[in-house]
Amino acid sequence: MITSPSIIESRSNASTIRSDPDTESKVRSSIRAINETIQSNANEPSLAFYRIQEHVRRTLPTMVQKRMELENLHERMNGLIFDVEYSVDAVKSLGTSDEHFNNIATYLEKSVYISKQMNLLKQQLIQQQFLEKQGEP
Known part of the structure; x- marks a missing residue:
């Protein structure tokens, strides 16, 4: 101790x-x-x-x-x-596709021209028939 x-x-x-x-x-x-x-x-x-x-x-x-x-x-x-x-x-x-659009535009122009020609021919035909009817008494 x-x-x-x-x-x-x-x-x-x-x-x-x-x-x-x-x-x-x-x-x-x-x-x-x-x-x-x-x-x-x-x-x-x-x-x-x-x-x-x-x-x-x-x-x-x-x-x-x-x-x-x-x-x-x-x-x-x-x-x-x-x-x-x-x-x-x-x-x-x-x-x-420019070529295709150009072709379409060309054909559209041709169709418009042909359509005008046809309308002009129709008018001439109508005038001619009208004149013939007036000359027939």
Whole structure:
């Protein structure tokens, strides 16, 4: 057994400290705070995962709906892009069909000229018939 005066003093001081109610309440309060801190730190990862799970449960249906809308819009956009590209190709091909349009314009001019000639001939025929009817008494 060690009988050093400092150890005896510390034991006697410890017994006096323990008997002091103010110090005892402070020690218990400190121990309680340390226990709560340790418990909180031990549960922190579980709490974090729980919060993440809550967040996923709340936001996942909305995110899935938005993704489906985005996919539908993507399909529509692809269709519209195809239509625009097809239209651009059609307009570009119009540039190479000048000869066809010139032929159409020429034939239209000829038909208008022939139509006028036919109308003129009809009018002359009608006038001629009218004059013949007037000369027949």
